[in-house]
Amino acid sequence: MTTPDLDTELAAERHHLTESRAALGRMRDRAQALFATGENVAGDAYTAEQLGRTLSKRVAELADNPDTPLFFGRLDLDAGAYHVGRRHVTDDAGEPMVLDWRAPLSRAFYRASVRDPQGVATRRRFGFVKGELTSFEDEHLDRGEELGTNSRILTAEIERPRVGPMRDIVATIQPEQDELVRAELTDSICVQGAPGTGKTAVGLHRAAYLLYLHRERLRRSGVLIVGPNSAFLSYISAVLPALGEVEVAQATVDDLIARVPVRGTDTAAAALLKHDPRMAEVLRRALWGRIGKPTEAIMVSDGSYRWRIDPEPLRRVVDEARREGLPYLVGRERVQARVVGLLQRQSEYRTGNSPGEGWLRRMAKVAPVRDFLETAWPAVTPEGLVVALLSDAELLARSAEGILTADEQQELLWARPPRSVKTAKFSAADTVLVDEATGLLERQQSFGHVVVDEAQDLSPMQARAIARRSEHGSITLLGDLAQGTAPWAAADWRDTLAHLGKPDAAVVPLTTGFRVPAVVVALANRLLPALGVDVPEAVSLRRDGDLAIVAVAEPADLDAAVLVEVTAALDHEGSVAVIAADAAVDRLRAHLKTAGIPAATPDDVESGARVTVVPATIVKGLEYDHVIVAEPADIVAAEPRGLHRLYVVLTRAVSRLSVVHAQPLPQPLATT
Numbered sequence: 001m002t003t004p005d006l007d008t009e010l011a012a013e014r015h016h017l018t019e020s021r022a023a024l025g026r027m028r029d030r031a032q033a034l035f036a037t038g039e040n041v042a043g044d045a046y047t048a049e050q051l052g053r054t055l056s057k058r059v060a061e062l063a064d065n066p067d068t069p070l071f072f073g074r075l076d077l078d079a080g081a082y083h084v085g086r087r088h089v090t091d092d093a094g095e096p097m098v099l100d101w102r103a104p105l106s107r108a109f110y111r112a113s114v115r116d117p118q119g120v121a122t123r124r125r126f127g128f129v130k131g132e133l134t135s136f137e138d139e140h141l142d143r144g145e146e147l148g149t150n151s152r153i154l155t156a157e158i159e160r161p162r163v164g165p166m167r168d169i170v171a172t173i174q175p176e177q178d179e180l181v182r183a184e185l186t187d188s189i190c191v192q193g194a195p196g197t198g199k200t201a202v203g204l205h206r207a208a209y210l211l212y213l214h215r216e217r218l219r220r221s222g223v224l225i226v227g228p229n230s231a232f233l234s235y236i237s238a239v240l241p242a243l244g245e246v247e248v249a250q251a252t253v254d255d256l257i258a259r260v261p262v263r264g265t266d267t268a269a270a271a272l273l274k275h276d277p278r279m280a281e282v283l284r285r286a287l288w289g290r291i292g293k294p295t296e297a298i299m300v301s302d303g304s305y306r307w308r309i310d311p312e313p314l315r316r317v318v319d320e321a322r323r324e325g326l327p328y329l330v331g332r333e334r335v336q337a338r339v340v341g342l343l344q345r346q347s348e349y350r351t352g353n354s355p356g357e358g359w360l361r362r363m364a365k366v367a368p369v370r371d372f373l374e375t376a377w378p379a380v381t382p383e384g385l386v387v388a389l390l391s392d393a394e395l396l397a398r399s400a401e402g403i404l405t406a407d408e409q410q411e412l413l414w415a416r417p418p419r420s421v422k423t424a425k426f427s428a429a430d431t432v433l434v435d436e437a438t439g440l441l442e443r444q445q446s447f448g449h450v451v452v453d454e455a456q457d458l459s460p461m462q463a464r465a466i467a468r469r470s471e472h473g474s475i476t477l478l479g480d481l482a483q484g485t486a487p488w489a490a491a492d493w494r495d496t497l498a499h500l501g502k503p504d505a506a507v508v509p510l511t512t513g514f515r516v517p518a519v520v521v522a523l524a525n526r527l528l529p530a531l532g533v534d535v536p537e538a539v540s541l542r543r544d545g546d547l548a549i550v551a552v553a554e555p556a557d558l559d560a561a562v563l564v565e566v567t568a569a570l571d572h573e574g575s576v577a578v579i580a581a582d583a584a585v586d587r588l589r590a591h592l593k594t595a596g597i598p599a600a601t602p603d604d605v606e607s608g609a610r611v612t613v614v615p616a617t618i619v620k621g622l623e624y625d626h627v628i629v630a631e632p633a634d635i636v637a638a639e640p641r642g643l644h645r646l647y648v649v650l651t652r653a654v655s656r657l658s659v660v661h662a663q664p665l666p667q668p669l670a671t672t
């Protein structure tokens with residue numbers, strides 16, 4: 001840095017920060033005032049409500065968090081200097097004081113380099129402590145100076161202790177991440193990245209970026225973030241609001257398809273089969289096989305008239321509607337409307353008058369038309385279709401012929417069919433079948449953009465459920481094949497992309513790790529050859545960090561050893577997590593409690609407790625400064641893809657990892 005008078009310069013920047021905060025405050029006051037008077041100016045109740053909603057959103061978007069810097073960088077271009085920050089701030093004359101990080105001009109902040117300066121003479125990064133500007137760092141690109149990942153401010157940001165929910169990374173997005181964040185709305189992309197390479201961060205920032213660039217369009221169609229579980233969703237839930245985006249839907253795949261309550265269970269084999277893409281074709285056949293060939297005429301009495309439609313034209317109506325390839329219930333409505341149309345034509349011919357709306361509605365419901373529809377194109381619900389398929393061996397055999405073996409069909413059939421659709425005890429896997437059936441029956445909402453995190457665990461049928469919700473939009477798929485723990489986890493992204501209906505999406509790797517220290521990555525990487533996937537190894541940017549392997553003599557000593565590690569970790573700043581096989585979680589939590597250390601659950605990101613005890617099966621996507629893994633052999637033994645689970649568990653640590661074990665370490669870790 002070669003600034004003539006650092007103090008004066010810093011004072012000037014602080015002044016600009018104070019002024020910008022004040023200007024943002026005035027922008028918020030104006031929005032607030034409009035919000036307060038909105039009801040008086042809007043004509044009717046509906047417009048008033050719409051306006052009120054827009055304005056209250058606007059007020060929320062303009063919220064200022066005093067703990068985060070309003071701007072974090074400055075670009076000196078030929079055309080002048082711009083501060084780059086979380087949102088646009090303008091002075092009372094409308095002149096920019098802070099430029100939104102997503103504005104086209106801000107792009108150079110992330111991408112400019114000595115080789116390609118993009119008009120930038122100097123790039124300045126600011127250091128902050130709790131929203132107070134404390135330092136800055138200049139790169140004079142025009143003089144060939146470039147810090148890259150050696151930036152002190154970037155390093156401090158990456159190494160800062162993690163407490164509470166996930167934070168945004170707008171100040172330090174790296175060039176290869178920025179390329180993904182700013183990809184076109186029409187581009188569907190798949191990011192394969194090792195643990196901690198910023199996939200989640202990239203996905204969330206991409207959502208914010210797209211909303212900025214295509215605000216109106218995406219407000220109408222919506223942006224959806226799909227994550228693996230509710231603990232993960234609450235961990236990431238603060239990022240988009242901090243970026244001023246308060247209106248993005250976040251859901252797990254299960255939330256998305258939750259049409260029926262889950263009250264039943266499956267064998268592992270049946271669940272696997274229900275997530276198999278062959279089931280889509282079986283369901284399709286079961287549904288369309290219901291359509292019958294009209295053999296009888298329809299006769300309708302209408303006052304003194306009698307109308308008749310012969311089987312032949314009825315057959316034509318049904319065949320035509322079938323060929324149109326519409327969702328089943330839309331097709332049914334078509335058939336109904338066309339049959340009424342045929343009646344209408346007869347009536348017009350005979351009476352010389354056009355019948356009114358009431359007549360058309362009545363004809364659609366008369367018994368002969370209803371009876372015809374019930375045989376030719378029967379009504380059905382998604383739940384009804386699934387119940388029928390899983391209860392009726394003959395229907396299943398007919399629908400699955402040449403697709404499922406007899407054994408597979410047997411595996412699917414309910415041992416005791418429910419008495420009615422209402423009393424059916426659907427399993428979690430049945431819900432994907434019900435969703436597939438829904439997609440066959442009716443049109444589903446398609447979002448403008450869908451971000452899917454931890455996508456390696458999507459089953460083909462879950463991928464199809466997401467495909468239906470992004471049919472007219474694009475997707476960002478984020479994941480790591482090495483972290484696939486579901487029985488149907490993907491081995492190749494091309495398969496998942498095909499099921500998602502985006503077979504041509506680019507698969508882009510991210511390899512620089514921002515979370516896990518190099519010593520810990522080296523340990524976790526020992527598992528990679530045993531995981532059976534072809535992925536690039538992570539390269540950690542972090543040289544700090546500690547790893548301790550603690551062997552105890554007896555299983556009975558394990559909890560005490562974990563307690564020692566937790567106590568030691570509490571001497572340092574940052575969050576502490578004990579991660580264990582699910583079955584050991586209650587025991588460990590009780591042990592800590594007896595020792596006077598209350599532990600939070602992972603759902604509770606706002607909890608004041610510094611220690612969290614986390615079941616291995618829900619730790620995916622989360623991170624903690626100090627991680628204590630209790631008995632890795634139990635984590636591996638708990639499930640078929642236990643080694644993959646252990647890989648996930650070991651890569652949650654930001655600063656320190658302690659592995660406490662009484663049993664021998666799992667094979668790949670034991671070899672030193």
Ligand SMILES: Nc1ncnc2c1ncn2[C@@H]1O[C@H](COP(=O)(O)OP(=O)(O)OP(=O)(O)O)[C@@H](O)[C@H]1O
Pocket residue numbers: 157158167168169172173174177193194195196197198199200201202480514515620621622623651
């Ligand atoms: N450019 C960056 N600057 C600062 N911190 C970053 C950057 N990129 C990522 N991080 C931080 O690194 C950590 C890991 O990021 P993130 O959770 O997005 O990784 P991931 O690839 O989704 O990991 P996993 O595979 O474990 O789910 C987070 O704390 C994130 O804030």
